[in-house]
Amino acid sequence: LAKTTQPISMDSYEGQEVNITCSHNNIATNDYITWYQQFPSQGPRFIIQGYKTKVTNEVASLFIPADRKSSTLSLPRVSLSDTAVYYCLPETGKLIFGQGTTLQVKP
């Protein structure tokens, strides 16, 4: 199973761009990389998924280098409501949610 490493926590201010990088050194050839967001006392929700290069949707962008050993979630111009835990998951037969990255957005 691909093991992931993310920063435990990050701080930012409203209006800034936030980049959260996840390393997944032994990702499998066919694995996609999925990011989820979780607010307190709620279930995680899907944000974005990609396989390589760059993917963008209305919420975020996902950058994946050619070796696919890491991925970076980019949140443009964060607001207070983006304060949450963000999980990076390479696709495996059994999803493993680690501790994630707790993003704190300050006014």
Add this chain to the structure above:
Amino acid sequence: DGGITQSPKYLFRKEGQNVTLSCEQNLNHDAMYWYRQDPGQGLRLIYYSQIVNDFQKGDIAEGYSVSREKKESFPLTVTSAQKNPTAFYLCASSPPRVAGLAKNIQYFGAGTRLSVL
């Protein structure tokens, strides 16, 4: 209104009691999952089911049991053997894999918070 419904939202267990958490989905998903989340921690997989009448243990199955008699339902029983059941329990489901489409995205319910009296 499609989605995953977990009930109850809050549940209290007495010493030695078994309690059952409900999870229902109307998304027509084949796979369903149960996770446990302790404060400040990530999610840990308890059980999962890829198809009706079949399920597998996750990382922390001891003290829990499940059934999958219907596609839309995957109840979790917290037995008296689970000595530390206080946690936030999350149920999820995912659609079957289809070539060329997004892979293995899980959709979560709102959770059940279980406490011990």
